[in-house]
Structures are given as structure tokens and as C-alpha cells.
Amino acid sequence: MPPSVDSAAAPPRGHRVRQTIAQLRERILGGEWAVGGRIPTEPQLVAALGVGRNTVREAVRALVHAGVLECRQGSGTYVVSTDELAPVVARRLTADRMAEVVEVRRAFEVEAARLAALRRTAEDLAALDGALAAREAAWRDGRFDEFVAADAALHTAVVAAAHNGMLAELYASVGTALHSTIAQSMGGALEPERYADHSRLVEAIRAGDADRAAIEAGAFLEPTPGA
Template sequence: MTLAVGSRPTLVRQVIDQLREQVASGQWPVGARIPTEPRLVEALGVGRNTVREAVRALVHAGVLECRQGSGTYVISSDEMSGAVTRRLAAARTAEAVEVRRAFEVEAARLAALRRTKKDLAALDGALADREAAWRSGRVSAFVEADAALHIVIVAAAHNAMLAELYASFDAAMRATIAEGVGGELHPDRYVDHTRLVDAIRAGDPDRAAAEAGAFLEV
């Protein structure tokens, strides 16, 4: 993976192409956290600033996203999906909620039809994590746990294109969750997702779709 020595602009372009290939090949799938900067420097054999510029370019393109205190994640498989991400980031909350509804209602319906035992175990774990995050009283923890549950539901739909499109919507989705709960976790803002998971477990697509859409009215 070490790159040939060349001029700085050329090296940056080579690193961008190498990182893009890691994403396109599926080695770093959408939703994955990429290696840390020191590990990339070691693997590529280039300077820290070169790696930093290449990562910054892919963040600007909407392929990667830096999350404070967590790392850098793949949010789309290419620049076209990244353009979708940037457009959604600029959307009004009502528009973003409508897009969430379009994705999540169909995902819940498909999940009820296609979920496996492994999916159900993942759903139970994600639901338990969401409940624990709510009890913790920390907004950031709840937003992450709520988002994680919805990602698991989409995964249970077993539609690769839907999963990729939903991943490109990740930042906007999290923003709608954060806005929905506000600055503090209050009981009157709590939305129970147990019935949604139960409908998926029961294999009832109509009920799962209805439950998924019920808390996304605009």
C-alpha cells in the first residue's frame, strides 16, 4: 500500500485515489470508521499533512465524515452519493423528516418480511442500548443509540441499495433525532420503539410500516 515518492500535489492525489479505492472496493464499507491518521501515515508511507489533506478532500466531497471524539467514517461510496449528503445537510428539518419517513417506512416493511434470527438479535440489542441511553440522560448518547437502531432496521431489510442510500442520509437523520429530543431528555419527548421491533419480529409488514411512520409525521 506504500506509495511512490513524488511531488506533494501528486502524492495527495495518489492518497485520495488510494483511499477512494478502499471505499469503492468495500474494504471500508459505508458506515465504517477508517484507520486513524497515524495508521494511514504508516501504511501509505507519506507524511501526516499529506494524509490530512487527502482525508479533508474526501470529507469535502462527501465521501468521509469526521466525528468529534469518534473518528472519521465512510458516509457514501462515491462523490455522487456525497452530493446527496451535502444536499440533505442543507435541507429544512421538515424535508429531512419526510425523507426519513420514505426510507424507514419501507425499510421496516421489508425487515418484517426478511429479518433473520441474527437480525432479531441485533434489533433486541440495539433497542436495549437505546433504552439504556435514554435512562442515562445524555442527549448525545441517545442520538447515537437511536440512530443505531434505525440502521439495524434498515440492515434487516436486506436491500443493499436502500442501506447505502440510508447511510448517505446519516448526518441529516441524526440531526432530526437531535432536534426531536431537544437539549435535554424529557419524558414527554420519549418515543417508544418497542412496538416497531415487535412488529418486525412478528413478520407483520403492514404493522411495521405503520409503526415506523407513526413517529415521523410532519
Template sequence: MPPEVETTAIPPRGQRVQETIAQLRERILGGEWPVGSRVPTEPQLVAALGVGRNTVREAVRALAHAGVLEIRQGSGTYVVSVDELAPVVARRLTDDRMTEVVEVRRALEVEAARLAARRRTADDLAALADALTAREAAWRSGRVNDFVTADAMLHTAVVAAAHNGMLAELHASIGTAMRSTVAATLGENLTPERYVDHSRLIEAIQAGDPGWAAIEAGAYLAPPPPA
């Protein structure tokens, strides 16, 4: 009678693909492959993840379909987003949806400011102060693109200070849409009448006053008056 041989169960193909997708997502979210970077080649992924070529291929295609990766023939596969919601929001963004973006920002950022005033740490306060300084410097530079980026970084810092992971993910998903609406509002030049001071928002969070912080966050995201 032949000796018994211990065998290890092999997960079904669909499960292997899902596990590989999860591993790829984890590396992207962890910053190993930042947005704009090229991911390793298929053979390298096979070796690194310990799965077959077809499994890697299906996982990469799934993430490309979700808008996280982009397959460029003759060049490789690149990370284009860390969030599967972001490409969906970007595809839906049109001029007649700008008001909707502002309404969604208001829903997220007012609560983020309220939570930030309650939960901010010393590190958060330092990050907020630095972000506000950078935003002011970007405005003085007169460069619209620099200001849009610095403004987005300040709002991201406020959301981060709320210490709510799901809220941060939702806010990140509208990042492109948010920057587009700000850029559209500013136009080609930074003019004084379009300047919106955010120092009082940061002061409210520093003071630990949730009500004041919510009021300040809502003030610059007020819906336009009815026509």
C-alpha cells in the same frame, strides 16, 4: 523482415482515470480506508494500482470534488465520506429543510421496516435486539451525542434487515442530516417528554408482520400538523 511483436492495447487516459476512481471507491467501500483515515501517498497509490502519477492525481481530485476525499495541504489525503451523496445532502441541510429530512426518512424507513419484517434473518434479529439495548442504555446515560449515535445505529440495523442494497445506500446518504434533525429535536438535554420508544417497531419486525412494522415506523416520523 523483423519478427512480429505482440503488443497490448493501452486504454485511453480517460478510461484509465475512471478505472482508477473505481478501484479507489472499492477500497473505501470495502473498509480498507475507513472514514477519517489517511489514504496512501501518491507514490504508494501509483505502485499499488499500477497506473501513472497523473492518473492517480486526477482520480484523487475527482473523488475530492465529489466529497469522498479531502486533500489537506501538508498533511495528506483523507477519507471524509463513503458516499458521494452524503456531502451533497449535508450542504443542503438548513433549519428550514428539517421537515424535508423527516419526510425523506419516512419514505425510506417505513418501506425498510416493511421489508425487514419479511426478510429479517436470525442474525438481523440479534443485531436489532443489540441495537435496541444500546439505544436504551444511551438514553439512560443522559448524553445527547451518545443517544443520537445509538439511535442512528438502530435505524441503520432496521434498514440492513430489509436486504435492499439501494435502499441502504440512500438511507446512508442522509445519515448526517438524520442525526442533525434528531439532535436538534432533543436539544441540549434528554428529557422524558422527548423520549420515543422503538421497542414496538422491533417487536413488529421480530413478529414478521410487515403492516404492523410499517405503522410503527411511520408513527415516530409523522409529519407535523399544519400551522
């Protein structure tokens, strides 16, 4: 029996695979399939997406290769990341490359602080104040792990206040590296000589002083002598 639809009208295979990858990624980013959760089985995906088994298989394989999905023998396929860059960065994060990570952070954070001073909203300032307060409280109480998390949250809030979506996405991809460099810079303990006052950075952003905000952001990320 001839096909009901002219085969010439069907999109090429590569196009169907790319569309399927985009659909899978959209469901992951939208939270339908959470990190740590299992995605539907191959037959279920075929039915839900309206494409063939081979197309689904290739799309899933591409996202596995990208580090977004993980196939577990006898169990299924699971979401392990919402960000394709994060696994790549994590694989490259080694102790001997921490100096490079700091340089990348500096490139992101200095520009983010400058933009944040120009674009911050009342909501951004409230988020910065909250993150700063949490950071200071963790320091006062000597809670190392909470301090590292709060410090990372403050830097992330500065990037968010820049209102540059691409910058925020790229910065999110270095999340693991961010925590590692903060923890390393603290030497594993909250010692007074390692304290860095971030209130001046927040105040520069509040004042709309882009140059001062950039200077304050860069001051925390000066290269280590001899590194």
C-alpha cells in the same frame, strides 16, 4: 524506439481514469485506507496501479470533487468519507431543510420496516433487541448524546434487517442528517413528553407483520403541524 505495445490496443484515457477511480474507491471501501488516514503519494499510486501520473491525478481530483478525498497543502491527500453521497447531504443539511430530511427519512424507514418484517433473520432480531435495550438504558439514565446515538443505531438496524443493499447505502448517506433530526426532535433534553416507544416497531418486525411495522415506523416521523 517504437512502443512495445500497439497504441491502438491501449484503452482510451477516459476509460483508464474511470478504472483508476474504481480501484481507489475499492481500496477505500475495503478499509485499506481508513477515513482520516493519508493515501499513498502520487508516485506510489503510479507504481501500485500501473498507470500514468496524469491518470492518477485526474482520478484523485474526481474523488476530491466527490468529497471522498481531501488534499491538504504540504501534508498529502486524506480520506474524509467512504460515501460520495454523505458530503453532498451534509452540505445541504441546514436548519430550514429539516422538514425535508424528515420526509426523506420517512420514505426510507417505512419501506425498510415493511421489508424487515418480511426478511429479518435471527441475527437481525438480536441486533434490534440489543439496539432497543441500549436506547432504553440511555433514556433511563438521562444520557442525551448516548440516547441519540442509540436511537440512530436502532433505526439503522431496522434498515439493515430489510436486506436491501441499495437502500442501506442510501440510508447511510443521511447519517449526519439522521442524528440531527433525532436531536432536534428531542429539543436537546430527554423530556418525558418527547419519549417514543420503539418496542412496538421491533415486535411488529419480529412477528413478521409488514403492515404494522410500516405503520409503527411512520408514526415516529409524522410531519410537524405548520412545518
